[in-house]
Amino acid sequence: MNSLKSITKTAALTATVILVSGAAPAVAAPDVSPGKATVVLVHGAFADGSSWDKVIPLLQGRGLNVVSVQNPLSSLADDVAATRRALDMQTGPIVLVGHSWGGVVISEIGQHERVKALVYVSAFAPSEGQSVADLGKDYPKPKGSSFIIADQQGFLTLKAEGMARHFAQDLPAARTKIMMATQGPVSAKSFEEKTTVAAWRTRPSWYILSEQDHMIQPALQSAMAQKISARIVKLPTSHVPQLSRPKQVADAIAAAAAYQPQ
Template identity: 80%
Template sequence: MKTLNTFIRTAALVATVSSLAAAASTAAAAPAADTRATTVVFVHGAFADGSAWDKVIALLQSKGLHVVSVQNPLSSLADDVAATRRALDKQAGPVVLVGHSWGGVVISEIGQHERVKALVYVAAFAPSENQSVADLAKDYPKPEGSSFIVADKDGFLTLTPEGMSKHFAQDVPAAQTRIMAATQGPVSGKSFEDKVTVAAWRTRPSWYILSEQDHMIQPALQKAMAQKISARIVTLPTSHVPQLSRPKQVADAIYAAAVYQPKPDVHPPTTRR
């Protein structure tokens, strides 16, 4: 009988170990979060174009994400929102909407689009309802780079090559900043007075990439906006274009937004009377 009991215990132990091994094997084989249905839509800012996201695009595509980079006309907030809406309307699945600089105003206005699941602000303006860029910046010192902005006779603004290399992208190689100066999109100066009617960050989870060495938007203003929108903040020691000088860190933040799954609300919603 003693021998039989020993045999039974040994058999049970072997079965348990086998079950645990099988479970571990299954867990190890489990795929990572499936992001194939998710699209990242990029919205560039002033003094730039859609190619400003090239380095980040390649990194996200390597992770299996679909990517679209909007080419903003930069002629008004309404025109840029319309261009972004067209890009969003074409997507079949959820979208992470990413805005840089002025692009933050655009994504704040259009970010409640039904496809948008999350917002990522990259050294970007994050206005509240009825706020403009001018409203956001008025209580902060004038950034160094603003002295290198020039206007043409039609009121469109460009950044000088010196401003691009020393203040917009001072941590980017000179050869690249020369190309950036040549390909930048002129922006209507009146756009900076356009006020948003919607603040999409109130209804969408948001991330904010804060540039500590920014000469175009004061870092203190960036911090205040990031805190206001209750964003998950990633702070980088970069110029105004972290997507070019620290593309991996920027891509990682965007990927985190793409795989983010909100925790289910364990409490029933409260009905307001």
């Protein structure tokens, strides 16, 4: 019993020293398969990292390492910082994947030295100096945008009807209810923030185009995919092909991971 008390006191003293001194415990190396590419997944607005849950096991089944970033959705800079931390933790080549708003994030951070390829999933692909608002100004207003509401702090969420009928209209109600409960509110100001980098200029890119999208006009998606000279995969899906057609999305990501420049 005295021995147990001694161990407990030692642990408590160690924790106190760390808190008082500002010292931090050593950061563990990521648990990855040696020699394999890592896929870093960046979610979009009105979502969180679980939006990739159907794709992750398919990629892991192919021997790929996978990390799903949890974006704060509070600003472009904050989301880029969260993604950079995930990228810095990796030790090998990375395929960086962005869904929707996440496409802006990967365009900004995608020149990271370990990133070998980019995959845009129903995503915005801005040029330098462009914002989401800039990209959509010449296209009709998407149906789903009518179901977005703002709180007093300027954060946006999607109404239940918008989630079920326009964000993920090809998913069962049981799933859209979960998505509604777990969605990440996004700062409205983020959509006005302009990028400073267009990583697709220096990285091979893939684009998964959702042909029945009610959140980003398919015509806009097509224009962006062509602009970035992406390898295009068209799917007859809603805004979330990673949930309704996970195999095809995983196939495109795996193709990017296997790509070897000539």
